[in-house]
Amino acid sequence: MVLLALMQANAAVLDVEANCAAVDEAAGKAAAAGAHVLLTPELFPVGYAPRRIRAELDPATLPSIRRTLAAIAARHGIALVYSLPAVTGAGAWQITATLVDAQGTELLSYAKVQLFGAEERHAFTPADAAPAVVDLHGVPTALVICYDVEFPETVRAAAVSGARLVLVPTALSEGFEAVPQLLVRARALENQVTVAYANHSGTEDVCDFLGGSVIAAPDGSLLAAAGSGPELLLAEVPDPAPGGAEEAVAYLDDLRPEAYRSWGG
DSSP, rough: EEEEEEEEBOTTTOOOOHHHHHHHHHHHHHHTTSEEEEEEOOGGGOOOOOHHHHHHGGGHHHHHHHHHHHHHHHTTTTTEEEEEEEEOTOEEEEEEEEEOTTSSSSEEEOOSOOOOHHHHHHHOOOOOOOOOOOOTEEEEEEEEOGGGGGGGHHHHHHHHTTOSSEEEEEOTTTTTTHHHIIIIHHHHHHOOOEEEEEEEOOOTTTBBBBBOOOOOTSSSOOOEEOSSEEEEEEEEEEEOOSHHHHHHSOTTOOOHHHHHHHHHO
């Protein structure tokens, strides 16, 4: 059994010290509640403001921020998912998510494939690699980021690679309530995985965030849901069990990829 904690909070744009302190506080509370892993929102340590991040953030500071976050995980003895910019060897800026274990050791990284809107496309370059899967306390786990989850292909790629838990840092603004309430739940049901979706709250730069973070079960039901303000959600990740969604409708077993390839598009 994995107890998952999800942080929904308001970040201060480019105030790394304050944002990391907020992660530290949430990690302490989550660990005290017995959680095994804490999921935080997209770009939370630097705040969500793509153009300002690209213009004002010194990429030389990123390794230090990563060490700070790894130390938070180790200090509280809890695995942690955080999201930061990264600069590739070719000089491309990407949005990434990283999973470190309870000792602060990196287990998994992922770079965002689907960038959303003009702000992100101005500041960042989309990645191409599919989600990878690692074992997290006995649960095969993958990462995707924000807009990625709105595309069926992304979560399906994680599921067919064996993922049973998909962790999603996000930065979703007001007006898109259908994403956590419909799309995230559909991704969970159609792939028979648990999907956790961690959003910002409040206003950062010029973006008013929805909040509304959710943890959706493999049957599409909600294990936990946040309101519009700061919250720490807790939920147990369901174990695959006889009679569950996996047996009721065997979507993954019934896939016909050879037929889909013949359709083109």
